[in-house]
Amino acid sequence: MSGQYRRIVSLVGENPLPIYMGIVQFLQEGGEAVLVCSSETKPMAEAVAAVAQDRGSFSYTRLANPFDPRPTAAVLDGLFAEMPDALLNFTGGTKVMAAYGLRAWLSAPERTMYLDEPSKLFRFGNGVEIPLQVRELDIDTLCRLHGVKAGKASHRPQVPYEDLAALVRKHNALPWRQTPHSKETVPWETWREMLSEAGRAALDGITPQRRNEYFGEKNEWLEEFVRQAMLRLSRDGRIRNVPGSDALLHENEVASGVHFFIGGQQFESDVMAVVDTALRYLSVTTDPTEKMNKAKSFEAMHRARQIGGDMARSCVVSLAPTTSVANARRSVNHARHYLFGAEDLLRWIAGDGTRLLEFMTE
Template sequence: MPIWKVIYIYHMSTSEFDKYKVDHLFLLIGENLLPNYVAANLLVNKGKSLYLIHTTDTERQAKRLQGILLNDEINGLKAVELRSLNDYESDAYYIQKEIRTKLETIKSGKIGLNYTGGTKVMSAHAYRTLFYEETKDKTYRQRADIIFSYLDPRRLEMCIDKEDSDRIRLKIKPDTLSIELVKIFQLHGLELKKKPTQQAQLPKLATELANVFKEETKSKQWFDWFYNVFREQAYQQKSNGKGDWKSNTSLMEVLTPLEKLPEEIIAAFRKENFVTNDDKLSLQQLQKTGSFKDIKHFCKWIDGVWLEHYVLEQVKNIAEKQLIRDYGMDFEIPLQGTQFQFDIAFTRGHQIFAISCTTSSDRKLCKSKLFEAYLRARQMGGDEARVALICCFNEPDTLKAEILASTNDKKIAVFGREHLTNLSEEIANWIAQNDREAK
């Protein structure tokens, strides 16, 4: 197994949860397994047992979660059992019968039910079944020491229901439980095509480009050079309207004049040793620096991928201070015969933060990228997921307002041209706002 597929879960401080942990936890399984996975890690005593209550529709998810939990050695679970309701998810008698059959085999230990993942009908009947226990004289009484819980995604809290008092809210802090991105994809039955990138390429050059793109006049100057000078030499247009970068052999011969570029970029190219003595960008000289394994990768980099590397570097700069345990770029995810890619993503605690990037200032394109990222992030991370767009649009607030009208989700962030040069601070503020809204 490649090292990048090894998953680490960080349990930093779970003392608040200790007195609510149980020896036998019943979990109602839903479509999104992340809340179930969080509950399994926070509410079960080490070496004890889980019972996954599922229907025919969620059997596949239950089996997947069973395999994941049994392979997570850090949990040390004694057993993870499947309990099927088949197609009787709305049948009170069947739900009670299935749960009681299991309860009769439990002779000791504290019992709990986490009903985040189930339907309302499943939750109600499971709650009722576990709340009461049958006595020797065939009467029923309240079960002692049972723990009922659910995950509140809006406030990032595990709620403990109490019959005789207000519910207890336990904040799931970033250092309480941290889940890596690969694990979240795995919970959805998805395998990444390749290891995500964690090291930005040419971060200093990317920073200079970000500084240039903050000014609309200079960004136009860049695009004019890129399309009318560099691309004319390095790109091969085909008769059918499509095209591609030229072969590596041909690219090695490219010598591109730089006089139409902003001075900052010319100086940055020089610092990277990409420029000849007569001030031309040399792809042959670039190849000798070892910055890219393939010259075409550089062509794609300056075609817009540089922004993703710049954003990756900004996330990396604040990772330790912001308790970001896992981050990366270029998450290629196969979904139902299609291909989707998170440009940048990181996890903070069990939350996934997804960032879509584009150097475009076209409103329609920016909106499309943000909306797609929003849908995929919610699919991966549930209601807890957070999404941002980083683009060169001049009116990011109006774009955010438009998406808000469609989604009613105030947690979406849009960073435009004006935010590029202080992006680390902007992302940190976005995280802080997320924390404030969860209180």
């Protein structure tokens, strides 16, 4: 993608994603991007330049105090005088930066724009609206933009979807207080019996040590079910971005068990996907309690924003009954966060991905 502007001035705030997408969509190949930042947002500006370095040349204009009107106005007036043909992206930065940037470009409103993230529109000062067209984001790019180091995904056994679905059905038939969850190591014999009762017995190829991790200590089986269910519904045409289009998700766009390093600390994700330009972060647990669903929700919202910025969405997928999910949802009360329980998983197995579609495409 090559834009129509030879030069872009971008005001940089805490979220580097709108700055990156503005450069990718509007900067001509070999063009010049000036990133206006403070000492606090210089790392975000440097991340944008590193990820988008093949687009053109980058320079930094540093503000001593982005909340001080007079020196901020002087810097932005100077930039417009130096490059009056430049496009101003005022999505980021402080309100002071945006206000005096618009004042500097007052005679050229057609060269000022703001990314309206919910509607995925670049809104220009002259009333023109241009849809966001960046389609090359992946998890690695999001991590690099937000200063997160991504490691390799954990190697996990290839378990047939039908076996995993059988376990979900079996769990849902148990009284929830008897349901094994992440704080217990469930003996393989328990799982073997459950599979046998469900008519499935295709898991004997997993080594005993790996069985304990997969079904007991880490409960990776439910993460794998969620990953496969997302792909299965997508391929079946029940989750599509546009009617009649290709599947919303493909195999290489859904990751599970990826290790991340943030501020020197390591954590492992459950399931993630990138839809268009937005991260979808799914925290998965077999624990059916309302308390765990709430705790996982707050962690998922935090991690999603760390990796994917303000456009990220999060959810918790668990084996919780409807009442626990409803209570946790009321407690969390966040429009960008979803909770899915055992009843939702049964709907996925039956081919109904309506609420999952809402989460993926909102």
